[in-house]
Amino acid sequence: MATYQLTVNGVNKSVDVEADTPLLWVLRDSLDMVGTKYGCGIGECGACTVHLDGKAQRSCQMSIGKLGAAKVTTIEGLAKDGKLTALQQAWCDHDVPQCGYCQGGQLMSATALLAAKPKPTDKEIDAAMSGNICRCATYTRIRGAIHAAAEAK
Amino acid sequence: MNAVLEPPPRREIDRRSFLKLGALASGGLLIGTYLEFGMPQAEAAAGGFGGGGAPPNPNAYIRITPDGKVALMAPNSEMGQGAKTALPMIIAEELDVPWASVTVYQADLNAAFGSQAAVGSGSTPGNYTRLRQAGAMGRAMLITAAAQQWGVPESECRTNQGVILHAASGKKATYGELATAAAALPTPAAGSYTLKDAKNFKLLGTRVPGVDNAKIVTGTPLFGIDQKLPGMLYANFVRCPVNGGKAVSANLDEVKKLPGVRDAFILDGIAGLNSGVAIVTDSTWHAFSAAGKLQVQWDEGASASLSSDSFEKQADAIGNANASVGIQDNWQVLQATYRYPLLAHATMEPQNCTALYKDGKMEMWCPTQMPSAGQRLVTAGLGMQASDVTVHVTRVGGGFGRRGSNEFSLEVAAIAQKFEGTPIKLTWLREQDFHQDNYRSCGWHYFTAGHDSSVPGKILALGDNFIKKGGPGNMSTGMFPFNVIPGAKVNSSTIPGDFPLGYWRAPGDNGDCWAVQSFVDEMAHAVGRDPLDYRLDLLATAPAAPAAGAGARGGRGGGGMPAARMIPVIKLAGEKAGWGKTKFARGRGQGIAISYTNNACVAIIAEVTVTQAGVLHVDRMVAAVDAGLIVNLSSAENQVQGSMIDGLGAAWFLKVTVDKGRVQEDNFDVYPLMRISDAPTVVEAHFISSPLDPTGLGEPALPPSAPAVCNAIFAATGKRIRTLPIKDEDLKWS
Numbered sequence: 001m002a003t004y005q006l007t008v009n010g011v012n013k014s015v016d017v018e019a020d021t022p023l024l025w026v027l028r029d030s031l032d033m034v035g036t037k038y039g040c041g042i043g044e045c046g047a048c049t050v051h052l053d054g055k056a057q058r059s060c061q062m063s064i065g066k067l068g069a070a071k072v073t074t075i076e077g078l079a080k081d082g083k084l085t086a087l088q089q090a091w092c093d094h095d096v097p098q099c100g101y102c103q104g105g106q107l108m109s110a111t112a113l114l115a116a117k118p119k120p121t122d123k124e125i126d127a128a129m130s131g132n133i134c135r136c137a138t139y140t141r142i143r144g145a146i147h148a149a150a151e152a153k
Numbered sequence: 154m155n156a157v158l159e160p161p162p163r164r165e166i167d168r169r170s171f172l173k174l175g176a177l178a179s180g181g182l183l184i185g186t187y188l189e190f191g192m193p194q195a196e197a198a199a200g201g202f203g204g205g206g207a208p209p210n211p212n213a214y215i216r217i218t219p220d221g222k223v224a225l226m227a228p229n230s231e232m233g234q235g236a237k238t239a240l241p242m243i244i245a246e247e248l249d250v251p252w253a254s255v256t257v258y259q260a261d262l263n264a265a266f267g268s269q270a271a272v273g274s275g276s277t278p279g280n281y282t283r284l285r286q287a288g289a290m291g292r293a294m295l296i297t298a299a300a301q302q303w304g305v306p307e308s309e310c311r312t313n314q315g316v317i318l319h320a321a322s323g324k325k326a327t328y329g330e331l332a333t334a335a336a337a338l339p340t341p342a343a344g345s346y347t348l349k350d351a352k353n354f355k356l357l358g359t360r361v362p363g364v365d366n367a368k369i370v371t372g373t374p375l376f377g378i379d380q381k382l383p384g385m386l387y388a389n390f391v392r393c394p395v396n397g398g399k400a401v402s403a404n405l406d407e408v409k410k411l412p413g414v415r416d417a418f419i420l421d422g423i424a425g426l427n428s429g430v431a432i433v434t435d436s437t438w439h440a441f442s443a444a445g446k447l448q449v450q451w452d453e454g455a456s457a458s459l460s461s462d463s464f465e466k467q468a469d470a471i472g473n474a475n476a477s478v479g480i481q482d483n484w485q486v487l488q489a490t491y492r493y494p495l496l497a498h499a500t501m502e503p504q505n506c507t508a509l510y511k512d513g514k515m516e517m518w519c520p521t522q523m524p525s526a527g528q529r530l531v532t533a534g535l536g537m538q539a540s541d542v543t544v545h546v547t548r549v550g551g552g553f554g555r556r557g558s559n560e561f562s563l564e565v566a567a568i569a570q571k572f573e574g575t576p577i578k579l580t581w582l583r584e585q586d587f588h589q590d591n592y593r594s595c596g597w598h599y600f601t602a603g604h605d606s607s608v609p610g611k612i613l614a615l616g617d618n619f620i621k622k623g624g625p626g627n628m629s630t631g632m633f634p635f636n637v638i639p640g641a642k643v644n645s646s647t648i649p650g651d652f653p654l655g656y657w658r659a660p661g662d663n664g665d666c667w668a669v670q671s672f673v674d675e676m677a678h679a680v681g682r683d684p685l686d687y688r689l690d691l692l693a694t695a696p697a698a699p700a701a702g703a704g705a706r707g708g709r710g711g712g713g714m715p716a717a718r719m720i721p722v723i724k725l726a727g728e729k730a731g732w733g734k735t736k737f738a739r740g741r742g743q744g745i746a747i748s749y750t751n752n753a754c755v756a757i758i759a760e761v762t763v764t765q766a767g768v769l770h771v772d773r774m775v776a777a778v779d780a781g782l783i784v785n786l787s788s789a790e791n792q793v794q795g796s797m798i799d800g801l802g803a804a805w806f807l808k809v810t811v812d813k814g815r816v817q818e819d820n821f822d823v824y825p826l827m828r829i830s831d832a833p834t835v836v837e838a839h840f841i842s843s844p845l846d847p848t849g850l851g852e853p854a855l856p857p858s859a860p861a862v863c864n865a866i867f868a869a870t871g872k873r874i875r876t877l878p879i880k881d882e883d884l885k886w887s
Binding site for chain 1: 231232233234235360362363365366367368369371372373374375376378379381387412413436437438439441442498500501502503548549550551552553580582584787788791792794795796797798799802820821822826827828829830832833834836
């Protein structure tokens with residue numbers, strides 16, 4: 001057990017955990033930020049996607065001991081002052097979620113995509129989003145919502 | 154008069170106080186109904202609330218505060234099928250309130266709601282009339298209150314979106330202003346209020362986004378796995394990798410010394426509980442880490458000899474012993490064997506549950522499709538009374554039939570009982586979720602058909618020797634197309650050996666529709682008919698569908714495919730997909746399949762490209778659906794699109810394999826759920842404008858998806874897919 005400092009959504013946090021604890025479980029159990037979801041634990045499903053210094057990463061694959069100074073952004077940190085981002089709004093308007101469990105991770109990947117490619121093609125969307133599984137298969141609406149958010153920007 | 158009520162609770166975690174307020178409030182309108190609840194039969198048969206007998210709960214569904222805010226209860230679990238939005242919409246329609254004034258709460262397990270099972274696409278059809286009545290009763294009580302205050306006849310009062318008006322006097326009042334008076338009135342008797350004519354619906358049939366969307370996109374706690382209670386500890390429960398195996402001993406002393414571990418102990422001898430080792434810790438990661446270091450000596454039991462290979466051999470032994478189906482010597486014979494594998498549910502949210510045991514009472518937070526079944530497991534296993542087991546229903550991160558069984562409830566309750574006063578959250582590892590499933594059975598269809606060139610265009614004899622490992626769903630001659638080929642023969646058998654099987658989205662139909670609709674395609678081609686026209690012709694000769702009994706549902710467990718509904722559905726699909734309009738080059742093609750599951754008629758036309766190297770791409774899928782009245786168009790479309798892709802993904806990529814009684818697949822790297830990059834480019838859902846009550850849409854569009862694609866692959870390449878998954882088949886052509 002050791003004390004680690006990290007910055008989550010712009011706020012400095014301190015946690016006492018084992019060095020091998022994945023960021024996923026630091027967020028969920030230590031910091032009570034449960035929007036980042038456990039899906040597979042092996043980096044295959046994308047439900048645990050967060051941004052480390054703006055890049056989409058699997059938080060189940062990043063131990064707290066190796067996080068270093070990387071700034072963490074989670075699904076809880078996308079909306080600013082209660083105002084949804086264009087993507088979050090598009091997700092609501094297009095009524096994308098079914099069960100909703102994977103959608104936080106989907107949004108983190110989509111947010112990183114639009115930051116890199118403001119007007120992605122279907123192919124670019126598929127490439128950027130193929131790390132995020134949706135068991136309910138809401139893929140048709142995910143594509144639609146990303147296009148809509150890209151247009152809204 | 155008590156004019157001011159506390160505001161409705163804002164946070165999901167405050168659901169309990171909703172009921173408390175409801176029970177205590179004297180100033181709000183609190184009404185409810187209790188009616189006999191025909192579906193879901195599964196729960197009724199299991200002794201749930203569906204059979205009637207519970208007293209009405211007037212506080213169950215509706216609460217209106219003087220400021221005009223309306224709180225509505227969603228009685229059945231939300232697992233992605235849209236019940237938490239659709240069910241309150243039905244109340245709001247009849248109550249005649251603006252949807253913007255409504256806040257929805259998920260109901261706890263409570264007999265006042267009748268059956269709360271979310272299975273068999275049954276939440277909407279099972280609740281439809283009941284919720285309309287609840288809404289209409291509320292509206293009637295508000296009208297009575299207005300008429301009494303104004304001294305005018307009730308018949309002269311009308312409502313409009315939360316307001317009551319009396320035209321002659323110009324009097325007008327909001328529901329909020331009348332709620333206190335209305336709440337003091339008796340609940341209207343049957344016959345003293347009327348339901349709307351469906352033609353006048355304002356809300357039902359429109360597109361209403363899910364009520365939890367804003368919480369989902371901001372990561373707000375909603376799901377079972379998100380629950381956190383003060384002082385909570387975490388747990389994992391390690392079961393034998395072979396179903397039914399027992400824990401004999403384990404390195405418990407070693408595990409107890411690991412970081413964050415509070416206790417580790419064997420749980421055995423509890424009725425309904427699979428033997429295993431409980432590990433209780435300070436965090437989920439501690440529990441997972443400790444589970445990885447746990448070494449258990451198992452008594453694996455009889456199931457350790459089971460394997461997929463042995464299932465295959467047993468099926469062939471039965472299947473190849475085909476009985477005569479009445480084919481004459483000079484006829485041509487068409488024979489084919491279709492094989493589909495075991496499947497896991499693989500809900501994105503792994504199984505989990507939270508429980509607090511205190512003063513002889515168990516309080517639970519369950520992501521479940523069938524809260525009453527979880528409660529029964531706990532009461533039976535731990536010798537408790539139902540009144541001492543409170544079940545809060547959380548949002549469910551995917552159901553697909555997995556969470557009809559509730560073993561996680563009993564596991565966590567048994568652990569919590571040993572930690573009196575401390576809440577325990579149990580979370581399964583993904584690997585455990587794969588290894589401890591109630592799998593979709595594997596199945597085999599040995600089809601035989603006969604035709605004769607002297608009777609062109611017709612199949613004259615048909616037989617299906619159907620074998621499955623077990624689980625729900627037999628074949629019968631009442632099913633299409635066996636019901637339209639005179640003398641058709643169907644035999645159903647199961648393979649012995651204890652292996653856990655269960656309900657998987659569209660039970661039975663999810664595999665059998667693929668086999669049957671693929672073979673119907675073979676039949677059409679064998680007799681030189683267009684596959685769409687051939688289905689229409691077969692249906693035109695169909696006997697009237699046997700009436701489903703009271704409360705029974707058409708499809709697998711009820712009446713046969715109704716030709717009068719299915720024919721327009723096929724025609725609509727053909728029109729929307731442009732069936733037969735395009736002359737496709739080799740490597741491209743269209744395929745059609747139809748199904749009748751849970752009272753809904755669905756036709757799907759798929760359009761595919763298969764490269765010469767054998768790479769499949771699904772270009773377009775078009776569904777036409779008759780699911781009765783559409784409650785929420787947005788959700789209905791989402792369900793149909795998702796079901797199509799889910800059915801395709803399972804058939805294309807997924808297979809569970811058993812060896813030495815152990816399931817081999819343990820995570821998404823080897824059980825590759827469909828990804829967006831393989832999802833069809835265009836996915837369309839078209840609905841028939843139907844006069845019927847809603848039939849439910851969580852499942853019906855799944856079964857015909859895979860056969861439509863496989864039939865399109867045949868059209869494109871001449872290759873017939875008779876074994877799933879598709880990815881293991883060679884699609885190369887030259």
